[in-house]
Amino acid sequence: MTAVVQAKGLSKRYGNTVALDNVNLDIQPGRIVGLVGPNGAGKTTALKAILGLAEFDGSLSVLGLDPRTHRTELMQQVCFIADVAVLPRWLRVGDAVDFVGGVHPRFSREKCEKLLARTKIKPTQRVRELSKGMIVQLHLALVMAIDAKLLILDEPTLGLDILYRKEFYNNLLSDYFDEQKTILVTTHQIEEIEHILTDLLFIKEGKIVLDATMDDVSERFAEVMVNPDKADAARALKPLYERQIFGKSIFLFDGIDKTRLAELGELHKPSVADLFVATMKGTYA
Amino acid sequence: MNAITPSSKFLWQVKREYWEHRGGFLWTPLIIAAVMLAFMAMALVTAEFTAHQHGFTMNGIHIDQLASHIDADAMAKFQGALDVGLITMGMPIRIALFVVVFFYALGALYNDRADRSVLFWKSLPLSDTQTVLAKVTAGIVLAPALAVLGMIVLQLGFLILFTLYAAVHGINALPYLWSPTHLVAMWVKLAVLIPVNALWALPTMGWLLLCSAYARSKPFLWAVMLPIVTGVMITWMQLMQSFSLHSGWFWTHVVGRLLLSLIPESWINLDSLRALDHAGADPSIALSNLLSFGAIADQLASPNFLIGVAAGAMMIAAAIWLRRSRVEAYA
Numbered sequence: 001m002t003a004v005v006q007a008k009g010l011s012k013r014y015g016n017t018v019a020l021d022n023v024n025l026d027i028q029p030g031r032i033v034g035l036v037g038p039n040g041a042g043k044t045t046a047l048k049a050i051l052g053l054a055e056f057d058g059s060l061s062v063l064g065l066d067p068r069t070h071r072t073e074l075m076q077q078v079c080f081i082a083d084v085a086v087l088p089r090w091l092r093v094g095d096a097v098d099f100v101g102g103v104h105p106r107f108s109r110e111k112c113e114k115l116l117a118r119t120k121i122k123p124t125q126r127v128r129e130l131s132k133g134m135i136v137q138l139h140l141a142l143v144m145a146i147d148a149k150l151l152i153l154d155e156p157t158l159g160l161d162i163l164y165r166k167e168f169y170n171n172l173l174s175d176y177f178d179e180q181k182t183i184l185v186t187t188h189q190i191e192e193i194e195h196i197l198t199d200l201l202f203i204k205e206g207k208i209v210l211d212a213t214m215d216d217v218s219e220r221f222a223e224v225m226v227n228p229d230k231a232d233a234a235r236a237l238k239p240l241y242e243r244q245i246f247g248k249s250i251f252l253f254d255g256i257d258k259t260r261l262a263e264l265g266e267l268h269k270p271s272v273a274d275l276f277v278a279t280m281k282g283t284y285a
Numbered sequence: 286m287n288a289i290t291p292s293s294k295f296l297w298q299v300k301r302e303y304w305e306h307r308g309g310f311l312w313t314p315l316i317i318a319a320v321m322l323a324f325m326a327m328a329l330v331t332a333e334f335t336a337h338q339h340g341f342t343m344n345g346i347h348i349d350q351l352a353s354h355i356d357a358d359a360m361a362k363f364q365g366a367l368d369v370g371l372i373t374m375g376m377p378i379r380i381a382l383f384v385v386v387f388f389y390a391l392g393a394l395y396n397d398r399a400d401r402s403v404l405f406w407k408s409l410p411l412s413d414t415q416t417v418l419a420k421v422t423a424g425i426v427l428a429p430a431l432a433v434l435g436m437i438v439l440q441l442g443f444l445i446l447f448t449l450y451a452a453v454h455g456i457n458a459l460p461y462l463w464s465p466t467h468l469v470a471m472w473v474k475l476a477v478l479i480p481v482n483a484l485w486a487l488p489t490m491g492w493l494l495l496c497s498a499y500a501r502s503k504p505f506l507w508a509v510m511l512p513i514v515t516g517v518m519i520t521w522m523q524l525m526q527s528f529s530l531h532s533g534w535f536w537t538h539v540v541g542r543l544l545l546s547l548i549p550e551s552w553i554n555l556d557s558l559r560a561l562d563h564a565g566a567d568p569s570i571a572l573s574n575l576l577s578f579g580a581i582a583d584q585l586a587s588p589n590f591l592i593g594v595a596a597g598a599m600m601i602a603a604a605i606w607l608r609r610s611r612v613e614a615y616a
Contacts (some may be wrong), residue, residue, distance in 0.1 A: 016386040054610065072412045076410045087405055088397065088402035095301075103298075104409055
């Protein structure tokens with residue numbers, strides 16, 4: 001199977017700051033990949049490179065095309081939602097549907113209208129008259145009606161309430177995603193989407209620091225709640241991270257045999273958020 | 286799924302510009318026409334009112350007798366003057382068109398970066414070349430065409446007003462005001478002037494789009510200050526007598542062409558108009574000479590015109606190139 005996104009030695013610098021530092025990536029079709037990193041880690045730069053919106057060094061192929069030179073062809077197969085604020089405020093809903101239908105060969109008007117019928121959005125309304133949540137519903141309806149191979153979501157639910165956020169991801173999973181499609185998503189609300197992800201990419205200071213499937217993650221990482229008397233024994237196993245709660249210590253381990261860890265205390269599956277905090281410690285220091 | 290061709294995509298993009306700028310492109314000329322007609326109607330009512338009180342005469346002839354005093358020669362003169370009047374009546378619409386298109390071009394590749402909606406447009410399979418060319422077309426073909434529509438509405442409104450006014454005085458003005466050949470010839474001329482003006486406007490359009498695509502903030506400052514400051518520097522150096530380039534030439538052919546070529550019919554050689562005026566020629570003849578197809582063809586072939594088109598095309602190409610990689614701007 002050919003990779004949807006393949007990057008080798010992808011680098012990008014803005015003046016003296018390195019936004020991407022020799023990144024290697026290989027994203028296979030049919031995956032839902034979470035690209036997670038602290039602010040300024042290079043997430044948006046990576047997405048922009050994939051979308052052909054920024055120059056870069058190294059090699060990058062998206063659906064077999066170079067995004068720098070084949071952006072227009074690429075965008076027939078790639079969709080993206082940057083964040084809720086990017087639909088032009090003067091645009092009418094009906095005109096938006098007409099326009100996308102007029103320029104996108106893979107857009108299904110019928111499907112888009114069906115999706116919009118489930119919302120309170122009316123074709124005569126302008127984007128500026130819609131709430132933030134409705135704007136994202138409109139954007140999602142437009143994008144989901146496009147039969148694309150790769151969907152890129154950059155903080156798609158920023159500033160939305162939990163009802164809209166849940167609905168957003170439910171719609172994506174139930175009406176859009178299938179094994180032909182790939183979704184690459186960045187968000188700060190990882191705890192809300194970790195159950196839908198199949199792959200996890202952590203990015204820190206322009207480098208990929210974790211590239212694993214969710215299955216690998218639960219294999220590799222474990223969290224143990226340890227009583228104070230065994231804490232030193234746990235520390236000897238070089239945990240990634242340690243935090244205190246109710247007088248006990250919680251340790252996060254990478255690649256330590258689970259039976260051994262079970263002797264130290266109660267074993268848990270770490271949440272992606274905990275894993276993230278452990279991996280990124282020291283980022284802002 | 287859908288039948289989509291490059292030209293249909295292009296038309297959708299021009300349509301999008303129209304949706305966004307309907308107020309400037311369509312409503313501005315129509316509202317100006319409506320306001321001018323309202324003023325004319327008010328003036329006629331006032332005139333009527335005064336005439337009733339004092340008895341209105343023109344060149345010693347009472348207005349009611351005017352019609353019977355017109356002969357063939359006077360009639361031809363009247364038609365010529367009417368043409369000049371109808372053409373110049375559109376001046377406020379032309380000025381508004383210049384202002385609207387100037388700011389349209391300045392914002393065309395900047396505003397969507399400032400409000401980030403460029404990310405939506407760039408998420409669609411549209412080429413940057415087509416996007417920029419659609420904006421050029423909207424600015425120098427679509428907007429002027431709608432302005433001509435506004436001028437025609439104004440002319441028709443004017444003719445109707447005066448026909449009614451004459452009718453009130455028992456004069457049948459139809460044969461004087463409503464010569465179909467004159468009107469159609471004038472509208473054809475207005476339509477022909479659209480592409481001529483468009484070619485002339487290319488340096489300004491190109492320059493403004495280039496600034497619009499380049500600026501990270503305040504495109505207006507870049508577009509206006511850069512040529513003017515350069516012009517001032519050259520004038521100053523000339524005053525210091527250290528530079529041989531004629532500053533007047535720079536102001537006319539560089540600063541003027543970069544900033545003012547969007548003014549409709551600004552390619553008309555004003556010197557020749559003045560010369561004709563001094564020679565005491567009939568203004569209607571002068572105008573029809575200047576706007577004759579021969580004069581337009583001469584203009585089109587002049588180096589001033591051709592160099593401008595080439596410079597405009599190069600700046601548009603540069604704007605397209607910048608549009609590829611610039612996505613950010615500060616609002």
